[in-house]
Amino acid sequence: MSDLAPLFLPAGFRFGATTAGLKASGRPDFAIIAADQPASAAALFTANKVSAAPLAIDKIHLGMSGGLVSLVLINAGNANCAAGEAGYNAAKAVCLAAAETFHCPPEQTFPSSTGIIGVPLPAEKLIAKLPGLKSSIGPTHEHFAALAQAIMTTDLVEKTAFARIELPVADGEAPRCIHIAGVCKGSGMIHPQLVPHAALHATMLVYLLTDAAIEPATLQTLLNASANKSFNCISVDGDTSTNDTVLLLASGASGVQIAAPDSNSASNPTLYENFAAALDQVTSSLAKQIVADGEGVTHVVELQIKGAASDADALRIAKSIAHSPLVKTAWAGADPNWGRLVAAIGYSGAAIDPERIDIRFGDLAICENGGRAAEYNEKAAHEYISQPEFTIHIDLHQGEGSCTFWTTDLTHQYVSINADYST
Amino acid sequence: MSDLAPLFLPAGFRFGATTAGLKASGRPDFAIIAADQPASAAALFTANKVSAAPLAIDKIHLGMSGGLVSLVLINAGNANCAAGEAGYNAAKAVCLAAAETFHCPPEQTFPSSTGIIGVPLPAEKLIAKLPGLKSSIGPTHEHFAALAQAIMTTDLVEKTAFARIELPVADGEAPRCIHIAGVCKGSGMIHPQLVPHAALHATMLVYLLTDAAIEPATLQTLLNASANKSFNCISVDGDTSTNDTVLLLASGASGVQIAAPDSNSASNPTLYENFAAALDQVTSSLAKQIVADGEGVTHVVELQIKGAASDADALRIAKSIAHSPLVKTAWAGADPNWGRLVAAIGYSGAAIDPERIDIRFGDLAICENGGRAAEYNEKAAHEYISQPEFTIHIDLHQGEGSCTFWTTDLTHQYVSINADYST
Numbered sequence: 001m002s003d004l005a006p007l008f009l010p011a012g013f014r015f016g017a018t019t020a021g022l023k024a025s026g027r028p029d030f031a032i033i034a035a036d037q038p039a040s041a042a043a044l045f046t047a048n049k050v051s052a053a054p055l056a057i058d059k060i061h062l063g064m065s066g067g068l069v070s071l072v073l074i075n076a077g078n079a080n081c082a083a084g085e086a087g088y089n090a091a092k093a094v095c096l097a098a099a100e101t102f103h104c105p106p107e108q109t110f111p112s113s114t115g116i117i118g119v120p121l122p123a124e125k126l127i128a129k130l131p132g133l134k135s136s137i138g139p140t141h142e143h144f145a146a147l148a149q150a151i152m153t154t155d156l157v158e159k160t161a162f163a164r165i166e167l168p169v170a171d172g173e174a175p176r177c178i179h180i181a182g183v184c185k186g187s188g189m190i191h192p193q194l195v196p197h198a199a200l201h202a203t204m205l206v207y208l209l210t211d212a213a214i215e216p217a218t219l220q221t222l223l224n225a226s227a228n229k230s231f232n233c234i235s236v237d238g239d240t241s242t243n244d245t246v247l248l249l250a251s252g253a254s255g256v257q258i259a260a261p262d263s264n265s266a267s268n269p270t271l272y273e274n275f276a277a278a279l280d281q282v283t284s285s286l287a288k289q290i291v292a293d294g295e296g297v298t299h300v301v302e303l304q305i306k307g308a309a310s311d312a313d314a315l316r317i318a319k320s321i322a323h324s325p326l327v328k329t330a331w332a333g334a335d336p337n338w339g340r341l342v343a344a345i346g347y348s349g350a351a352i353d354p355e356r357i358d359i360r361f362g363d364l365a366i367c368e369n370g371g372r373a374a375e376y377n378e379k380a381a382h383e384y385i386s387q388p389e390f391t392i393h394i395d396l397h398q399g400e401g402s403c404t405f406w407t408t409d410l411t412h413q414y415v416s417i418n419a420d421y422s423t
Numbered sequence: 424m425s426d427l428a429p430l431f432l433p434a435g436f437r438f439g440a441t442t443a444g445l446k447a448s449g450r451p452d453f454a455i456i457a458a459d460q461p462a463s464a465a466a467l468f469t470a471n472k473v474s475a476a477p478l479a480i481d482k483i484h485l486g487m488s489g490g491l492v493s494l495v496l497i498n499a500g501n502a503n504c505a506a507g508e509a510g511y512n513a514a515k516a517v518c519l520a521a522a523e524t525f526h527c528p529p530e531q532t533f534p535s536s537t538g539i540i541g542v543p544l545p546a547e548k549l550i551a552k553l554p555g556l557k558s559s560i561g562p563t564h565e566h567f568a569a570l571a572q573a574i575m576t577t578d579l580v581e582k583t584a585f586a587r588i589e590l591p592v593a594d595g596e597a598p599r600c601i602h603i604a605g606v607c608k609g610s611g612m613i614h615p616q617l618v619p620h621a622a623l624h625a626t627m628l629v630y631l632l633t634d635a636a637i638e639p640a641t642l643q644t645l646l647n648a649s650a651n652k653s654f655n656c657i658s659v660d661g662d663t664s665t666n667d668t669v670l671l672l673a674s675g676a677s678g679v680q681i682a683a684p685d686s687n688s689a690s691n692p693t694l695y696e697n698f699a700a701a702l703d704q705v706t707s708s709l710a711k712q713i714v715a716d717g718e719g720v721t722h723v724v725e726l727q728i729k730g731a732a733s734d735a736d737a738l739r740i741a742k743s744i745a746h747s748p749l750v751k752t753a754w755a756g757a758d759p760n761w762g763r764l765v766a767a768i769g770y771s772g773a774a775i776d777p778e779r780i781d782i783r784f785g786d787l788a789i790c791e792n793g794g795r796a797a798e799y800n801e802k803a804a805h806e807y808i809s810q811p812e813f814t815i816h817i818d819l820h821q822g823e824g825s826c827t828f829w830t831t832d833l834t835h836q837y838v839s840i841n842a843d844y845s846t
Contacts, residue, residue: 050769050777050793082765082777084794117762118795189749189766237748239763240770325660325748325833326612326841333842339540340662342505343612346473347663354473354505370473371507372541410748412838418749419756419834 008162009144010179010211012036012251016137017150020125022077022115028150030126032098032133033072033207038108039249041069042219044227046244047193052081053088053121054111055245057095061107067216069249070104072207073111073126074151076185079203080113080121081242090123101130112245114153114185114203147183151205154187154417155293161285163278167256167271178212178254178275182282188295188418190236191323192227192244203241204231204290208282212275213252218260222276223248230283233315234406236294237414238323248279291406292389296413299331300406302391308401313350317394318405320348328410336381338366345394356397361385431585432567433602433634435459435674439560440573443548445500445538453549454573455521456495456630457560461531462672464492465642467650469667470616475504476511476544477534478668480518484530490639492672493527495630496534496549497574499608502626503536503544504665513546524553535668537576537608537626570606574628577610577840578716584708586701590679590694601635601677601698605705611718611841613659614746615650615667626664627654627713631705635698636675641683645699646671653706656738657829659717660837661746671702714829715812719836722754723829725814731824736773740817741828743771751833759804761789768817779820784808 013035020030043062045055062069073094080087091111099106113121137143148158160183167176186204214222227246258275259267292300303321308314321327324344330337338359345352355370361384365373384390436458443453466485468478485492496517503510514534522529536544560566571581583606590599609627637645650669681698682690715723726744731737744750747767753760761782768775778793784807788796807813 048766048769049775050765050780079762082762082790082793082795084778084792087794116760117766118760118790120795193770239747239749239766242762242766242769323746324662325837326662329838329841332838335842337539337541339502339505339665342473342540343471343662343665346471346665347616352472355507357473367505367541369507370505371510372505372543410838411842412835414748415752415755415833415835415838418752419758 008164008179009139009141009181010209010251010253012039012211012253013209014137014139015143015147016133017146018129018133020075020129022075022122022125028146029075029077030129031074031147031150032137033147033209034102034137035070035249035251036253037251038068038070039251040214040216040219041067042216042223042248044223044246046241048240048242050082050242052079052113052243053083053091054080054113055243056088057091058110058245061109064107065105068108069110070108071098071102071110072247073098073109074205075113075121075126076151076153077115078113078119078121079115079117079243081117083118083120086120090121093123094126097127098130101134110247112205114151114205114243117242144181144183151185153185153203154295155185157293159184159286159289159293161282163281165274165278176256178210178256180208180210180278180282182206182208182286184286184290186290187293188237189239189241190234190290190294191238191240192231192234193240203243206231206246206286208246208248208279209251211251211254213255213257214250218258219248219250221260222279225276226279226283229280230287233404234287234291235319235322236291236297236408288406291408294408295417296411297408298388298411299385299409300389301331301408303405303407304391304393305405306402307395307397307399309351309398310401311403312401314401314403316350317345317348318403320344322405322407325410328408331385331409332411334382334386336361336366336378336385342367342370351398352396353398358395358397360393362391431587431602432562432564432604433632433674433676435462435634435676436632437560437562438566438570439556440569441552441556443498443552445498445545445548451569451573452498452500453552454497454570455556455560456570456632457525458493458672458674459676460674461491461493462674463637463639463642464490465639465646465671467646467669469664471663471665473505473665475502475536475666476506476514477503477536478666479511480514481533481668484532487530488528491531492533493531494521494525494533495670496521496532497628498536498544498549499574499576500538501536501542501544502538502540502666504540506541506543509543513544516546517549520550521553524557533670535628537574537628537666540665567604567606574608576608576626577718578608580716582607582709582712582716584705586704588697588701599679601633601679603631603633603701603705605629605631605709607709607713609713610716611660612662612664613657613713613717614661614663615654615657616663626666629654629669629709631669631671631702634674634677636678636680637673641681642671642673644683645702648699649702649706652703653710656827657710657714658742658745659714659720659831711829714831717831718840719834720831721811721834722808722832723812724754724831726828726830727814727816728828729825730818730820730822732774732821733824734826735824737824737826738828739773740768740771741826743767745828745830748833751831754808754832755834757805757809759784759789759801759808765790765793774821775819776821781818781820783816785814
């Protein structure tokens, strides 16, 4: 474990950020993550059939490198999507220049872009900043925070999460830890639909780093399971982005090996489970941070769906509610108009019995057997959903399917932010 | 043909409206359509699995009466949905009282409700108004206009459409016409998904009347085809209502019989086609009027999708665009941000090739082969979509699938209207 690694950051990575002039605001917009040694990698990408140039390059590079990444290059202010051959060539040029500057094979570079769609990326602006970036990178929390800020677009706050796993040691031995750190951005176009090398959504960019040693296939299994419970269960506006990316890198710098429980190598099932739980903690924290910082959001809503015919039906119902403009505007006004929830459940496509739907706002009975609950109290319901965060419980009484989903209201501010984005 | 029938209204129907005290505004909220003789009927209802009490009664009544309707009873201000047994009993009580007042069999009554969900209908308020309604009904345009106003909720303007078909007559004979009249309401919760006796959407209520003589099965065939090209191709907010209803009544009072071209009776294919075309004219006019009066709407957008792999894929793409908050808010700001259109096409689920997408705003080339068009002019694009109505053409170059779809922007006013609806 590197002496330089601070308390919460995984060893083996350095970070940097600079201003390349892509953001109209003039704020930092170009960041990198450099691995001291090629890191084992797993990735998920948007399921949108229109996807950005850097994602195409990422998939090719991961294949060529056998799942190794040395350099992550992230720009904000330009999505480099729907920019044709010019966009692809621009991303490729930045990768080649960065590989030369940082002395790594080009196929170990991993580019990401977020921002406006349809405008070719000005590669030369990024390339000009590479030497400066190289000399300024470092492993500290300050360097990590600079990265977190530079990748923001309409985000209001930087988003990071950390987890540590302490390893059992013999008496007198120094304590040993492995670390997981996550950093992400995302505020609008947030409804990730991630698939391995093919499907998350929203312009959400997520970078997860650990100093455990984990081979790429195991890393991918861990990432898939964790993303399905976190990033694939959030929605701000239902718009699945062309650029969503989640990257998990394992530097191995802790010297601690984690193998799949069913692998032939000497695996430690408890350590594997502990690592999976710690990863879940980081991914669900980041997912909730994205929702909380959603464009114009004033209420964060946790949907607890149970009693659905299947988990897929539970998710269908959650998404139908999370994407209903009428439900989301009612939340903006703290209006307990639960009929809109019932309507959204009804058109979700899930198997339901309208006369067995129960809805609670926190502990308050709202709807029972599909009708207004006997003890329904509009004032209490209004007060409960006036809170910045609240939970809605829905029981369909159809089976064992369930899900937890995080979403937001739809406010005047969302309209203001998005009615004047590019012009 | 009744001497009383005015120029554009079908003979055989009378109309009335009154104030029953369901609307907080105190405006008229209870309307009826009374057929002089039981009228042949065809109907379509929301596909939402949660549907309102009157729709359940309508389906039973149409079955019992063999497709005959004498009395349409419409209240606004209360959807009578998710109100359990009490809601069903309330609707039933109004039907029974109305059948007695108007001397028709109860199964020939057709109730409709629109308004807030989850509040039991106060039947006694409606029943008290029946005698007054009976004495005031009439066949004039003034009576018809009173009906159009009483069924409005968040609608700003009344919505009617008319068509006449002149029949060939011998020299010296008086001209003979058949008439079609339509009246509807709908402004929010507008994304109808109609099926025969099972599926339209949004709280859209549509009543189509003709004085042609058409038997119920033929009437249903005509209605299905016409609704699929009109009401099933509009969306304001993507919320499919629990109460959507389209009813087509044929009084036969013109004495002109219209039969299906393939029926055994002496059919007149030309007359059938002319009637179908006139019906399409009325339904598409009403559908566009609903979109134009959508909640908070400042831009009405016609989507012309072609070159899709199938008609179903074309509709999938149109709906994906029409339901994207990012696209709709961009339209609100007349922001030509076409990348959001490309993203919505990409996550629609339709078969596409990202590099073969062409987009035009009216005659302006915007996107060619998935990238910014060579002659793209942002200022011209902005000016074109600053108009209150505009057309977006999308060609996927995948096949012969196409559709025409009408939708709207998403504005501050939509948020204002819906963030404070019931409280």
